[in-house]
Amino acid sequence: MINILSFVQEIQQAYSRLTNLTLLIVDEKGNEITKITGENSFSNLVYHDFFKEQVLEGFLQPLSKIKQVVTLDTVLGPKMLVSPIYINEKLSYYILAGSIVEENSREFIKKNIMEQVENPDEYIQALDYSISNTTAKEISNKVDMVKKLTHIISSHLNSEFERKNSSQFLSKVNQNLDEIKTGVTTISSFIGGFDLSRTKIDFLGIAMEREEGQYYVEAIIGENTEAIKGYCFQLGEGFFGRTLVTETPQFWKNISNDPRVNIFTANGLEPKSLVCTPIFDNQRIKGVLFAGSNNEELDEEISYERSAIFANMLSLHLTIDQLKEEQQNHLMKLSTFNEIFRVITSVDDIKRVLYILVDISINLIRGSFSTIIFKPEQGESRVEIISRGLSSDQINDYCHDVALRAFSKDNSMDYDVRNPIQKSTSWGANVLEFPLVYNNQLYGVLCVAIQPKVDPENYKSFLSTLAIAGGIAIHLRLNQTGIGTENYKVNLLYKAMKGLNKDKFTFTTKVSELVENFSQTIKESFSKSLKDASLLVGYEFYFIKENVSDKKIIAILQGCNDLLQGNSTSHSEYSKESEILALIYYYVQKKEKIDETNKLVNISPAVRSQFKDFINKNNVLESEIVLNLDKKPDNIQNKETVIKEELNLSTRELEVLKLVLKGCSNNEIAQTLFISDHTVKNHMTKILNKVGASDRAQAIAKVYQMGYSSSM
Amino acid sequence: MESIQINPLTVECTLFFQENPYTFETLSGLGTRLGRKPEDLRPVLDELVTNTILEIMGTGDNAIYRYNQPKSVDMNGLMI
Numbered sequence: 001m002i003n004i005l006s007f008v009q010e011i012q013q014a015y016s017r018l019t020n021l022t023l024l025i026v027d028e029k030g031n032e033i034t035k036i037t038g039e040n041s042f043s044n045l046v047y048h049d050f051f052k053e054q055v056l057e058g059f060l061q062p063l064s065k066i067k068q069v070v071t072l073d074t075v076l077g078p079k080m081l082v083s084p085i086y087i088n089e090k091l092s093y094y095i096l097a098g099s100i101v102e103e104n105s106r107e108f109i110k111k112n113i114m115e116q117v118e119n120p121d122e123y124i125q126a127l128d129y130s131i132s133n134t135t136a137k138e139i140s141n142k143v144d145m146v147k148k149l150t151h152i153i154s155s156h157l158n159s160e161f162e163r164k165n166s167s168q169f170l171s172k173v174n175q176n177l178d179e180i181k182t183g184v185t186t187i188s189s190f191i192g193g194f195d196l197s198r199t200k201i202d203f204l205g206i207a208m209e210r211e212e213g214q215y216y217v218e219a220i221i222g223e224n225t226e227a228i229k230g231y232c233f234q235l236g237e238g239f240f241g242r243t244l245v246t247e248t249p250q251f252w253k254n255i256s257n258d259p260r261v262n263i264f265t266a267n268g269l270e271p272k273s274l275v276c277t278p279i280f281d282n283q284r285i286k287g288v289l290f291a292g293s294n295n296e297e298l299d300e301e302i303s304y305e306r307s308a309i310f311a312n313m314l315s316l317h318l319t320i321d322q323l324k325e326e327q328q329n330h331l332m333k334l335s336t337f338n339e340i341f342r343v344i345t346s347v348d349d350i351k352r353v354l355y356i357l358v359d360i361s362i363n364l365i366r367g368s369f370s371t372i373i374f375k376p377e378q379g380e381s382r383v384e385i386i387s388r389g390l391s392s393d394q395i396n397d398y399c400h401d402v403a404l405r406a407f408s409k410d411n412s413m414d415y416d417v418r419n420p421i422q423k424s425t426s427w428g429a430n431v432l433e434f435p436l437v438y439n440n441q442l443y444g445v446l447c448v449a450i451q452p453k454v455d456p457e458n459y460k461s462f463l464s465t466l467a468i469a470g471g472i473a474i475h476l477r478l479n480q481t482g483i484g485t486e487n488y489k490v491n492l493l494y495k496a497m498k499g500l501n502k503d504k505f506t507f508t509t510k511v512s513e514l515v516e517n518f519s520q521t522i523k524e525s526f527s528k529s530l531k532d533a534s535l536l537v538g539y540e541f542y543f544i545k546e547n548v549s550d551k552k553i554i555a556i557l558q559g560c561n562d563l564l565q566g567n568s569t570s571h572s573e574y575s576k577e578s579e580i581l582a583l584i585y586y587y588v589q590k591k592e593k594i595d596e597t598n599k600l601v602n603i604s605p606a607v608r609s610q611f612k613d614f615i616n617k618n619n620v621l622e623s624e625i626v627l628n629l630d631k632k633p634d635n636i637q638n639k640e641t642v643i644k645e646e647l648n649l650s651t652r653e654l655e656v657l658k659l660v661l662k663g664c665s666n667n668e669i670a671q672t673l674f675i676s677d678h679t680v681k682n683h684m685t686k687i688l689n690k691v692g693a694s695d696r697a698q699a700i701a702k703v704y705q706m707g708y709s710s711s712m
Numbered sequence: 713m714e715s716i717q718i719n720p721l722t723v724e725c726t727l728f729f730q731e732n733p734y735t736f737e738t739l740s741g742l743g744t745r746l747g748r749k750p751e752d753l754r755p756v757l758d759e760l761v762t763n764t765i766l767e768i769m770g771t772g773d774n775a776i777y778r779y780n781q782p783k784s785v786d787m788n789g790l791m792i
Contacts, residue, residue, distance in 0.1 A: 329718075336718045343727055351784070352730060359726050360781050362763050364718065367728060385785040388764055395785055462718075663770005697741040700776055 013037045015149045021097045029054030042126040043099045078107035081152040103133045180317045202294040208287035227267040240288045243276035250276045273298035277311035281318040350477040354386040357470045367449035373402045374444035381653040398425045407697035438475035494535040504538035514584045528575040579607045647690045656683040721756045731780035
């Protein structure tokens with residue numbers, strides 16, 4: 001600013017000499033912008049005595065509409081020139097130039113001075129000394145000179161204004177790009193902080209699509225624009241809607257009488273020009289950037305250009321956001337797939353694999369049903385149906401049809417795992433059928449109903465991948481027990497024992513069951529090898545060593561053998577699996593007398609203690625079951641009685657418990673039983689104590705475990 | 713572009729109930745067991761109930777959720 005002022009001051013000084021006029025630049029309120037220049041003592045006297053700031057403001061007020069140099073009579077008679085300086089088409093400053101004394105007017109001026117000032121001699125002396133008479137031609141020359149000065153100064157100030165304006169625009173562009181880069185952009189921040197006072201624009205806003213076909217003004221800046229925020233419009237509606245339909249930038253001038261301007265006038269704005277630029281999100285129109293002016297017409301070219309830059313940045317921001325979201329969604333899909341695959345390939349039970357496929361597919365598609373038609377054994381006619389959302393009649397109808405189509409020897413369909421078959425059921429549901437196949441072996445068909453009006457293409461990729469994983473998982477499960485596998489060999493040896501030696505078979509079965517139950521009780525997931533090893537304990541070790549190749553099974557049996565024969569010196573020599581197998585073997589061998597197991601040395605104290613606990617609890621549980629059987633648990637009334645007696649509940653406590661099981665709150669129980677909340681709380685405390693539970697959920701679970709059913 | 717959305721929490725809850733088919737739990741109990749906030753779990757459980765994967769007993773905070781095993785039927789002697 002100092003440089004600009006200094007330049008203007010110098011130019012003004014030069015023109016004072018050229019025109020022989022006193023010159024000064026003031027703003028619209030009369031504040032001095034430059035220092036007074038020119039060796040004109042009369043003008044200086046007049047300015048200091050008659051043009052105090054307030055006087056000058058009043059003097060300038062009627063001149064607010066002038067467009068070029070005007071000649072005015074001053075209070076003492078000499079003339080002065082006033083020239084307006086427009087910046088960005090707005091009257092911003094005045095050049096004051098004086099004083100001019102016309103031919104034949106000097107005596108009149110002197111007379112005026114004599115009448116109006118206190119020290120007329122000083123004024124008259126200054127007038128005669130500093131101002132000569134000016135001819136009409138000379139006045140015209142001076143007017144031209146002041147016009148040139150005005151042109152020079154306004155050009156300079158306008159270019160400076162443009163430079164600052166561009167600089168502000170570029171700085172905002174930079175800020176927005178920075179925010180896009182760091183991911184902190186919001187619609188409001190995109191236009192927030194933009195100084196409109198330096199531009200011709202009076203309001204700037206963004207409208208975005210919130211729901212299909214509904215657009216809202218999400219952000220707007222400018223005076224009196226608050227009420228427009230939240231304005232809703234549709235495609236084709238008004239100026240904004242028109243831009244959305246054409247998908248091209250639009251510029252309107254002289255819109256004061258256009259009926260579409262109503263949205264602004266209704267909210268106190270009277271725009272003259274309006275520019276609207278579409279905003280895209282990955283080539284799909286998502287909104288409009290708009291800017292308008294109330295006082296002056298906007299420059300079409302600049303408006304288009306700058307709006308386009310802002311709108312493109314917004315489009316870039318939206319596209320980046322969408323890509324980020326897609327990437328996030330993709331990663332989430334992958335990690336979810338990973339979790340599903342991890343479970344599907346690690347569970348032992350094939351039925352669980354089928355449940356996962358049915359449940360995950362219905363979760364995803366949210367259709368009316370999901371079902372698997374599964375053929376567990378090739379060559380046999382048995383088919384298993386796992387379904388969710390189908391009635392028995394629908395199973396008989398649709399699943400039967402799928403089974404015939406998939407597994408019929410004469411009429412089997414060719415399933416392509418990547419291109420599921422799309423079918424309709426007899427009751428009109430649309431279904432996608434995916435084969436559960438591995439290595440050309442069809443194990444089943446996953447059939448998922450899709451919602452009406454939903455594009456099946458959206459789901460094909462996910463479901464076919466799920467079906468492929470399902471096919472592999474089923475194949476793995478089936479082949480773990482297939483002919484020729486180690487598993488098959490173990491099972492065959494175990495079954496063969498039944499024919500060879502029935503007592504040993506019974507003994508082995510007992511050991512194997514205890515191993516399984518004990519492993520589950522201590523909540524340790526031992527390898528499948530322990531279970532397999534337990535099925536082979538009836539055989540001599542050397543025979544197993546020669547015929548079974550699984551090293552883990554051999555190691556467990558070797559350890560068990562050594563422990564049983566007392567060949568070991570320490571339990572730490574063997575795996576925990578060997579210790580468990582040896583301990584259980586010994587326990588069964590000694591007619592299931594737990595104290596006898598103390599004689600088996602080199603078993604770690606921890607395993608021994610866990611096993612004793614397990615056996616003791618098991619004995620209690622068995623006697624409870626016997627008790628239940630005696631009391632006919634199938635009878636609902638009897639079950640209630642059993643629960644009441646076993647838990648030692650009073651009749652009232654049983655009533656409270658039944659309501660708790662129905663999910664009633666304390667207040668609801670109090671109202672139902674016509675007792676106070678406090679009494680219910682007392683009953684609840686006693687019930688929890690008697691059930692041995694810490695909260696309601698635990699109590700409910702325990703009661704259900706005792707055989708309670710919701711129909712009671 | 714696929715428009716399907718997979719909610720990992722839905723999958724987590726489904727697999728949890730499949731793994732523990734005899735679980736009877738309240739919302740807060742499940743929150744503790746899964747290490748999730750009840751307010752995050754509630755919409756997921758509601759969705760699982762809508763999809764018939766879970767059954768709900770009772771209402772409000774004391775409502776109990778449990779797994780609803782898919783129907784399993786054998787079809788013998790098909791003419792295949």
